[in-house]
Every structure is written in structure tokens, then in C-alpha cells.
Amino acid sequence: EPEVTQTPSHQVTQMGQEVILRCVPISNHLYFYWYRQILGQKVEFLVSFYNNEISEKSEIFDDQFSVERPDGSNFTLKIRSTKLEDSAMYFCASSYAGGSYNSPLHFGNGTRLTVT
Amino acid sequence: AQTVTQSQPEMSVQEAETVTLSCTYDTSESDYYLFWYKQPPSRQMILVIRQEAYKQQNATENRFSVNFQKAAKSFSLKISDSQLGDAAMYFCAYRSAMGATNKLIFGTGTLLAVQP
Numbered sequence: 001e002p003e004v005t006q007t008p009s010h011q012v013t014q015m016g017q018e019v020i021l022r023c024v025p026i027s028n029h030l031y032f033y034w035y036r037q038i039l040g041q042k043v044e045f046l047v048s049f050y051n052n053e054i055s056e057k058s059e060i061f062d063d064q065f066s067v068e069r070p071d072g073s074n075f076t077l078k079i080r081s082t083k084l085e086d087s088a089m090y091f092c093a094s095s096y097a098g099g100s101y102n103s104p105l106h107f108g109n110g111t112r113l114t115v116t
Numbered sequence: 117a118q119t120v121t122q123s124q125p126e127m128s129v130q131e132a133e134t135v136t137l138s139c140t141y142d143t144s145e146s147d148y149y150l151f152w153y154k155q156p157p158s159r160q161m162i163l164v165i166r167q168e169a170y171k172q173q174n175a176t177e178n179r180f181s182v183n184f185q186k187a188a189k190s191f192s193l194k195i196s197d198s199q200l201g202d203a204a205m206y207f208c209a210y211r212s213a214m215g216a217t218n219k220l221i222f223g224t225g226t227l228l229a230v231q232p
Contacts, residue, residue, distance in 0.1 A: 003160075031218065043161075043207060045219040056217055091161065098218035100211070101149045101168045105220060107161035 002026045004108035006092050012114045013082055021077045021111045023092030032075045033093040033105065034067065036060075043091065049075065050098075082115045089113075118143045120210050122223035129198045130231050136183075137193045137226045139208030146170075147213040150184070150191045151220070156204040164206070167191065169213070195228075203230040 005024045013019050025032050034046040047057040049067055064086075066078045075094075079086055089110045097103035119142045129135035141150070152164040167175045167184050175182050179199075183192045195202055208223040 033219075035220075042224045043209075043220075043222040045221070048218055056219060058219070089159070093161075095218075100213065100218075101166055104151060104163050104166055106163070107153075109158060109160040 004092055004094055004106050006090075006108035006111050008111060009109065010112045010114070012116060015084060015115055016081050018078065018080050019082055019113060021079075021090050021092075021113070023075045023077070023094075023108055024073050025075055025092070025094030026096075026106055027073070029094035029096050029106070031055075031095045031098055032067075032069070033095075034077045035091045035093065035107075036088040037091065037110075038085075038088045046077075079113075082113075084115050087113055087115045118145070118148075118210050118212065118221050120208050120221050120223040122206075122208055122226050124226045125224070126227045126229070128229040128231060129195070129202075131198055131200060133198055134194060134196045135198055135228065137195075137206050137208075137228065139191045139193070139223055141189050141191065141208070141210050143189070143210065143212075145212055145214050149211045149213055150182075151209040151211070152180070152182070152191075152193045153207045153209060153222075154202075154204045155207065155225070156201075161207070165193065198230050200230050200232060203228055 032049040037043045047061045091110045092108045093105040148169045150167045153161045165177045179196045205225045209220040
């Protein structure tokens, strides 16, 4: 069964540095998402992306964050000037349609980001 | 705003027994989708079961079934004949079927332990 893949599995960075988290969604999916999970807390929506543009974003997704689909397969999340509170597990997901009953989200294994 | 509540941070079940995980949600919408996702130690979130709000019949997927009580805004997950591989964090999630949003709203999760 096709999977969403994320790299790296663990990223350690220093406060103030920029990081890029990478995801390869399922190939025929059209919608892409980033979620994050701070340790011990709930999974939170960050952003959804469709047709090469952001279709929805949460209040968490401020100017520090950006997403890009640089080619036909990758979907990236860039975090500029990382802060300690950015430490979390970041999940990429994709869906064929908009995440409805018939087109649920498929998640990757996550990237654990540690900001020191 | 919609919220999802999972009141059981941890649950334990004996192998081959049945366990029920609770989920309640708050919404003013009439049409929505509900999901249960499983997150094993491998971290990947896997869709377990889904329900459309306008369908009164409870969804079933092999050993997994739900008890969907729309009036009570309750969506519990029943796992029958529990297996060691069922040990994981289980997340309940809500998605509106109205408007342009396609984000999932997650509960805080229930960590299920399966005792041999």
C-alpha cells in the first residue's frame, strides 16, 4: 500500500536556525497537510495545501512557517528562526480529495524536531 | 469552534478481551465526519475507522466498531478480541463536512496497553 514518507525522522537544530522538513505524499493525492504534536499534547493542524497554494492555515502557522511543493513529488515545511517551543513531532499527511469520509488523510511517520 | 475530548488518558485491556475508548465532541454543525486513528510506537498514524454523521448505522471494521450517538455527541471505539498489536495511542478526530475547511480536529488521545 502506498505510504506518505517523511525525512528526516529526527532533526536537531539550534535556536534561531532554519529547518526544512520533507515529505513525499502519496503520488495520486492532491491535498497535502502539516500537523504537529508537542510532546504530551494533542495533534494540531498547521496548514493544508492544494493546487500549489495554501488552502487553509491555523493561527499557529505564522510568518515563521512556509510550505512549498518544489517539484512533482516533494512537499516541504520550512521553519525560519526556530524557537524552543517549535520542538514537536511534525506530521505530513495527504489525501486524494479534501479529507472527507471517502478520502481520509494518510499520515507519515513524522519528523521529531528538537530545538536546543 | 469544534472540540474533541478524550477523557481517558490511559486504558488497559487483557489480550482477547474487549475495551471501549471514549470520545465526545462539541459542534453546532449537523454534517461532519468522525475518525479514529491509531498511533503505534512506530509513530505513523493509521486510520482505524470512520463515520459519517448523517449515517445512523455504526461503522464496523473487523474487530473495531464504533458507538455513534449523534444527539449525545459521542463516538466511542470498541476493540473486540484485543491483540498485542492493538497497543497504541488512539486519537479521535472530527472534520466538518460544511464549508471549505478540511482540517481534522483531534482529541488528546488514549494510550491503550494490552496485557498478555
